[in-house]
Amino acid sequence: xxxxxxxxxxxxxxxxxxxxxxxxxxxxxxxxxxxxxxxxxxxxxxxxxxxxxxxxxxxxxxxxxxxxxxxxxxxxxxxxxxxxxxxxxxxxxxxxxxxxxxxxxxxxxxxxxxxxxxxxxxxxxxxxxxxxxxxxxxxxxxxxxxxxxxxxxxxxxxxxxxxxxxxxxxxxxxxxxxxxxx
Amino acid sequence: xxxxxxxxxxxxxxxxxxxxxxxxxxxxxxxxxxxxxxxxxxxxxxxxxxxxxxxxxxxxxxxxxxxxxxxxxxxxxxxxxxxxxxxxxxxxxxxxxxxxxxxxxxxxxxxxxxxxxxxxxxxxxxxxxxxxxxxxxxxxxxxxxxxxxxxxxxxxxxxxxxxxxxxxxxxxxxxxxxxxxxxxxxxxxxxxxxxxxxxxxxxxxxxxxxxxxxxxxxxxxxxxxxxxxxxxxxxxxxxxxxxxxxxxxxxxxxxxxxxxxxxxxxxxxxxxxxxxxxxxxxxxxxxxxxxxxxxxxxxxxxxxxxxxxxxxxxxxxxxxxxxxxxxxxxxxxxxxxxxxxxxxxxxxxxxxxxxxxxxxxxxxxxxxxxxxxxxxxxxxxxxxxxxxxxxxxxxxxxxxxxxxxxxxxxxxxxxxxxxxxxxxxxxxxxxxxxxxxxxxxxxxxxxxxxxxxxxxxxxxxxxxxxxxxxxxxxx
Numbered sequence: 142x143x144x145x146x147x148x149x150x151x152x153x154x155x156x157x158x159x160x161x162x163x164x165x166x167x168x169x170x171x172x173x174x175x176x177x178x179x180x181x182x183x184x185x186x187x188x189x190x191x192x193x194x195x196x197x198x199x200x201x202x203x204x205x206x207x208x209x210x211x212x213x214x215x216x217x218x219x220x221x222x223x224x225x226x227x228x229x230x231x232x233x234x235x236x237x238x239x240x241x242x243x244x245x246x247x248x249x250x251x252x253x254x255x256x257x258x259x260x261x262x263x264x265x266x267x268x269x270x271x272x273x274x275x276x277x278x279x280x281x282x283x284x285x286x287x288x289x290x291x292x293x294x295x296x297x298x299x300x301x302x303x304x305x306x307x308x309x310x311x312x313x314x315x316x317x318x319x320x321x322x323x
Numbered sequence: 324x325x326x327x328x329x330x331x332x333x334x335x336x337x338x339x340x341x342x343x344x345x346x347x348x349x350x351x352x353x354x355x356x357x358x359x360x361x362x363x364x365x366x367x368x369x370x371x372x373x374x375x376x377x378x379x380x381x382x383x384x385x386x387x388x389x390x391x392x393x394x395x396x397x398x399x400x401x402x403x404x405x406x407x408x409x410x411x412x413x414x415x416x417x418x419x420x421x422x423x424x425x426x427x428x429x430x431x432x433x434x435x436x437x438x439x440x441x442x443x444x445x446x447x448x449x450x451x452x453x454x455x456x457x458x459x460x461x462x463x464x465x466x467x468x469x470x471x472x473x474x475x476x477x478x479x480x481x482x483x484x485x486x487x488x489x490x491x492x493x494x495x496x497x498x499x500x501x502x503x504x505x506x507x508x509x510x511x512x513x514x515x516x517x518x519x520x521x522x523x524x525x526x527x528x529x530x531x532x533x534x535x536x537x538x539x540x541x542x543x544x545x546x547x548x549x550x551x552x553x554x555x556x557x558x559x560x561x562x563x564x565x566x567x568x569x570x571x572x573x574x575x576x577x578x579x580x581x582x583x584x585x586x587x588x589x590x591x592x593x594x595x596x597x598x599x600x601x602x603x604x605x606x607x608x609x610x611x612x613x614x615x616x617x618x619x620x621x622x623x624x625x626x627x628x629x630x631x632x633x634x635x636x637x638x639x640x641x642x643x644x645x646x647x648x649x650x651x652x653x654x655x656x657x658x659x660x661x662x663x664x665x666x667x668x669x670x671x672x673x674x675x676x677x678x679x680x681x682x683x684x685x686x687x688x689x690x691x692x693x694x695x696x697x698x699x700x701x702x703x704x705x706x707x708x709x710x711x712x713x714x715x716x717x718x719x720x721x722x723x724x725x726x727x728x729x730x731x732x733x734x735x736x737x738x739x740x741x742x743x744x745x746x747x748x749x750x751x752x753x754x755x756x757x758x759x760x761x762x763x764x765x766x767x768x769x770x771x772x773x774x775x776x777x778x779x780x781x782x783x784x785x786x787x788x789x790x791x792x793x794x795x796x797x798x
Binding site for chain 1: 383426430434453454457458461464465467468469471472475
């Protein structure tokens with residue numbers, strides 16, 4: 142834990158939200174599904190929403206232009222339906238062996254090494270109950286986690302996430318999520 | 324006592340594989356094999372599915388080149404429908420294919436191979452990765468990111484999403500292009516072309532430093548197989564099959580892709596899940612050939628765009644005469660093709676008919692067998708389906724670009740191992756060169772085997788009785 146509170150973003154903060162995961166692996170679709178819902182419902186000016194199957198290298202060019210980045214993903218650790226928020230930091234050791242999928246911390250390390258700046262970054266996850274083959278359909282546990290997840294994302298978007306939201310974590314590892322790599 | 328060196332997995336390639344080097348009594352290389360270790364079985368589990376699902380199903384083969392599978396699959400479906408797709412639909416398909424080639428080649432050069440090319444095969448493996456490249460040449464690394472972004476943005480603009488787009492459909496494409504999107508894509512081309520040209524210029528300065536690698540990295544006499552246009556020009560979407568021999572003589576020309584079975588046989592070996600395609604008239608394994616950027620440039624009479632044609636002429640100067648034989652020059656050919664792709668996209672986007680609303684032919688299935696062939700970034704890609712009266716798939720054959728190169732990759736690692744590996748004094752740089760020759764081909768093993776999974780890297784030197792004599796580890 143680094144103990145520092147997330148800085149409040151000015152209203153002009155440029156925010157990027159990236160939901161990622163496989164649309165055909167059950168609850169792994171929650172990242173892109175929630176991103177799509179945010180985009181459909183509308184986001185404040187200065188907020189951009191992307192929906193991705195996987196994270197790829199060229200996203201670095203999008204990250205460095207933003208003040209704050211929020212990744213949305215499914216997780217395998219914990220009780221199904223648990224919403225978790227982590228502060229992410231660059232990690233050059235999180236190098237993927239498959240070049241078509243990058244860990245978000247590796248993307249941040251690219252930003253740091255190449256551009257000398259890293260956006261304030263969070264990872265919001267929901268623990269999935271099933272990662273079996275299913276097209277854009279979530280389990281009831283994951284579905285029920287969407288409203289609190291959206292609430293948390295909106296708070297992060299505006300820079301008003303509370304200490305209780307758990308977004309102040311320092312270097313807690315991001316769970317290796319094999320389902321997200323499909 | 325015979326010994327085996329195992330390199331597993333091979334790093335900085337798409338997918339997972341193992342290389343084994345069998346050593347003889349004196350530590351010399353007796354045999355070399357490239358093993359594809361995992362299996363997914365698309366050809367089997369697609370049976371029973373409606374043929375219209377095939378583009379979406381087979382696109383899942385790969386996260387790097389889904390567009391290639393979408394195109395070959397839809398071309399097979401076009402054949403099942405017995406339709407000729409509208410010219411604008413074809414041009415739009417060509418653009419997305421070229422954007423795919425741009426981003427895929429950029430990934431291969433900037434991300435996967437530049438650590439070796441910039442930092443050296445013998446450099447510290449801890450920093451011989453993309454972060455080492457960023458520190459050594461940040462401008463090059465930024466160019467790589469931007470070029471990939473340009474390719475992916477064009478794919479997303481046309482296809483609706485970067486990975487597994489569903490815009491290409493049997494009979495054409497689902498939506499015509501609108502002017503706003505056309506203009507947005509056109510704006511990206513000059514910057515992409517600038518990056519491609521300066522990278523090509525830079526790489527030309529590096530090539531003389533790699534004389535030894537060019538001599539030993541899969542520098543072998545094989546045939547070359549690719550599509551060419553009816554004029555003999557570079558062709559990635561459609562065209563006809565041309566095969567040249569190692570001396571540059573045309574042995575097959577203007578063969579309709581639907582006749583591929585007359586030319587290509589497929590063998591299997593018990594040490595790999597990847598098939599071994601070969602040129603049928605020469606038999607197995609003598610019918611070895613290569614596909615991909617090197618083969619395409621060796622086979623064509625011209626690229627057909629201004630700067631790429633200059634680069635093609637310079638490519639042919641890499642060797643005194645004949646087709647360029649060294650697989651090391653796949654890197655060079657890849658950069659020439661990026662230039663071509665950007666020039667050709669510019670031309671197609673400026674075509675006066677590109678905004679035409681007629682982009683799709685509609686029909687039901689009118690044949691029981693469909694074959695779709697196109698050039699993926701790594702080489703010629705073949706989808707072949709048979710359907711029943713209900714339109715359900717009852718037979719599938721996929722011949723993937725990486726598979727075509729299987730014989731050549733095996734022969735190449737043997738050549739590199741002979742040149743660099745001393746079994747009595749195993750060093751990491753030797754084994755990295757064995758891996759690097761595979762990277763020249765930029766194999767997509769996810770496609771070739773539909774591989775899935777991850778392993779840590781371990782390189783072991785084993786005695787015949789299984790004892791580990793030496794170990795190198797990475798990661």
